[in-house]
Amino acid sequence: MFVFCVLNLLKLKNMIIKQLSVFLENKSGRLHEVFEIFGENNINVSACSVADTSEFGILRMIVSEPEKARDVLKEKLFSVNISEVISFATPNTPGALAKALQILSKANISIEYLYGFSVGEKSFIALRSDNVEQAIMELQRNQMELISASDLYKF
Template sequence: MIINQLSVFLENRSGRMHEVFDILGNVNINVSACSLADTSEFGILRMIVSDPGEARRILKENQFSVNVSEVISFATPNTPGALSKTLKILSEAQIGIDYLYGFSPGDKSFIVLKTDNVQKTIDEFQKHEMELISASELYKF
């Protein structure tokens, strides 16, 4: 249920993100989901990739600062209010959200979520019969 996500710290300059995707593509590593957050000086590129260990190694080899963190992913209906219901579960369990990002390829939305307590989040989602998504399932999209 836990997914290893890469966070790559990038200088905020043209072409830097292209370098990351070019390096990963050249070694046949697929990016299933990503998000970019930026400030005026740097950005954090968060990615779910097909081989996190190899991606981390090759990016570090190419002078990128890379961290691996544990996230989870879940599915929710792609309907108004569905995410709100999920967030209420976390709020009532007093689980803090560090960040989330998602995509909706059809009738379902897939959300990647980093909380202050990943295992408690999994336990709460299982208790509420939420659909948790594994890394291998994310790679199919």
């Protein structure tokens, strides 16, 4: 029983994805620079999204080695933060994503933002909520296909 709990806890931990947030003072130039630094350091980008103002941007990314990525960006004087998100896949059919969001909504888990892409038969979503652990448990309990950190980083 104890082993079972520890295993579940480990599984939960592995479902928490570390997302990088990078402040871009100048959207075009700095955006390019971030991806160039990643290229030189062999860091792969699994997902990305820019939240923008007229002048600036905040680049959110899921990358292959989050801590290393943060360190190489900080060396180049970028403002970088790590926050926790979850990732899951749904069938790439109308209404499938609504079903996942309804599960979270019914459990009173609020969503701060999400980003995703549909490829072939699946849609892949990264999602930030106010309660990452509860979101994972609700989605698991409802047989949604969560994507673990180790799976996402190597995509």
